[in-house]
Amino acid sequence: MKERMYELIKLINDADYHYHTLDNPLITDQEYDMLLRELIEIEEEHPDWIEEDSPTRHAGGKIIESFEKVTHKIPMMSLSDVFSENEVIAFDERIKKENIQPEYVCELKIDGLSVSLLYEKGKLVRAATRGDGVTGEDITHNVKTIKTVPIKLKEEIDIEVRGEIFMNKKTLEQLNEERKKNNEPLLQNCRNAAAGSIRQLDSTIAAKRKLDVFIYHLPNPLDYGLNTHQEALDYMQKLGFKTNPNNRLVTSISEVLQFIEEKAQARASLPYDIDGIVIKVNSIKQQQLLGFTAKYPKWATAYKFPAVEVLTKLKDIIFTVGRTGQITPNAVLDPVIVAGSTISRATLHNEDYVKEKDLKIGDIVSIRKAGDVIPEVVEVKKERRTGNEQEFKMIKTCPMCNTPLVKKDNQVDYFCLNNKCPARKIEGLIHFVSRNAMNIDGIGDRIMEDFYNFGFIKNITDIYHLKAHEKDLVRLEGYGDKSVSNLLEAIEHSKENSLERLLFGLGIPHVGAKTAKILSAHYKDLDNIEKASFDDLTSIPDIGDTIAQSICNFFADENNQELITNLKQLGLNMRYLGQKITEDADFSGKTFVLTGSLEIFTRDEAKEKITSLGGKTVDSVSKKTSVVIVGANPGSKYTKAKDLGIEIWTEQQFQDKLNNK
DSSP states (O other): HHHHHHHHHHHHHHHIIIIISSOOOOHHHHHHHHHHHHHHHHHHHOOGGOOOOOOOSSSOOOTTTSSSSEEEESSOOOOOOOOOOHHHHHHHHHTTTOOOOOOEEEEEEEESSSEEEEEETTEEEEEEETTTEEEBBBBBHHHTTTTOOOOOSOOOOOOEEEEEOOOOOOHHHHHHHHHHTTTOOOOOOOHHHHHHTTTTTTTTHHHHOOOOOEEEOOOOOOGTTTTTTHHHHHHHHTTTOOOOOEEEESSSSSHHHHHHHHHHHGGGGEEEESSEEEEEEEEEHHHHHOOOOSSSBBEEEEOOOOSSEEEEEEEEEEEETTTTSSEEEEEEEEEEETEEEEEEEEEESSHHHHHHHHHHHHHHEEEETTTTTEEEEEEOOGOOEEESOOOOOOBBOOOOOOOOOOEOOTSSSOOOOOOOOOHHHHHHHHHHTTTTTOTTTTHHHHHHHHHHTTTSSSHHHHHTTTGGHHHHHTTTOOOOOHHHHHHHHHHHHHHTOOOOHHHTEEEEEEHHHHHHHHHHHHHHHHHHHHHHOOHHHHTTTTHHHHHHHHHHHHHOHHHHHHHHHHHHHHHOOOOOOOOEEEEETTTTOOOEEESBBSSOHHHHHHHHHHHHEEEEEEEEEEETEEEEOOBBBHHHHHHHHHHTTTTEHHHHHHHHHHHHH
């Protein structure tokens, strides 16, 4: 782990140099955040290892020699980063543990270049970059070209203020149009364009770039009789500085989260780039009580918007065996935060998919969440290749049982045809107890693997004989009388499930949860489905030839017939019980749309609760939609709902309505 710490220090220092000094980033902000967070975790676990020159002890990079070095009278510190609502709430809780009931000022986190402006008797005498937080670069000659930076204040006072230099989106577009005509390389983004402009030795170049600035911090407000950050913002604006009109003073963490949600929605429509929200304790005295770490103020933090698409390293490609024997390549990734979740694995679907993407082990790849749920690899960044990457090779035998794999005609997938393959059996068992199947709480993937390896569960019927191993189970590490009792109770309770859950749990190829429900509602009893002919099945809407043939093949198999007989003898319900619907004024007859990432419920749970109360769910928003339920980071559905004036509930409001039933 210590070797990894030194590796991280080198990676971060190199990234700082290229980002702050050369204006030529080696990695994305998201990759940098990931490396820094890993280093912080190691140092917190081993505080005696911390190096004096660790990047957690300093902000920023080195100084280029073409600019005069400047020492900041008051260090320019960075802010700690948080990446989820839970971390924002934890920030608030840490402050309240100090017996502080804070007000907060919420500000847009401008994606630009930090600057310090020093005035003497109201006249601008120096502008400097952050540099390493203690020493920066004198960029006065370029900053004076920015029209929103006052050369002379409205009062003849000595003062130092901090802010962010940025470039507007429209300015970048205009500059790139000109550069394209002149066959010049295009500017990558607003942040890089602003930083590159401000470090030009020729100030006429900076003047042409039409830079802008927002001032957001007064390092010593008490010296001017100011007791809050909001008072400092108002005072700086009064002096002639440009401050951001989107700032908001709030009195609770729920208002902070509301501000984050609002600005996340408005982000695309802003004339400049933002990459998050800054949250600051308003009271200066409370700020002083909270103090600082070696690098960050404890009274402020920056919430970073979840990246839509992020970069990470493809460390390996491993293969898994599904319940039908299908072999799937899977990406093993350096853990990375995508849309608020930490992702370390992503499916690569099949051999053709990997070859089409031209993926190699060791590649830097971009990933995103498909439909805000499933992580997927988008593309490889070939320009980041070093030559040490390994070619992908499709395996020829099953990774679990070593049986030669078979690729069926006109199909892209490989299969292990060994019905007794351990992996295939485990996957089938996991599927049987899963949420949408028999929904047996207490048997997750890892526990099922343990039970299979210990010999407690080798087939589906063994699940219902698990009580015979009760004494053995309570002796296992991590299990106790209560957890085993709850598990056995859940298994017994599952016998009462409606037919569609059992039918889906049996793992019939091509029969998903929706098809299982259609069949159960039509035939009412498993015996009727078992007796149904191919023609009978295809006469049902949504049941095609492939599904019908798969059902016929399943019930013609003697092993499957024996399994069903055994399940009947164990007392499992074989009939469709129908959906119990309770009429309710908030839900009955209404149409609901779910959008964003839900945290309290899964989507399936939310849909089931809506349906049980007489409502229905659809995928798209229209004038006929009654209510849109919004989770974290909602998309265009939320915007459309607002435009149409449709009623909107947060997930918490949804839960509150359910709790009142």
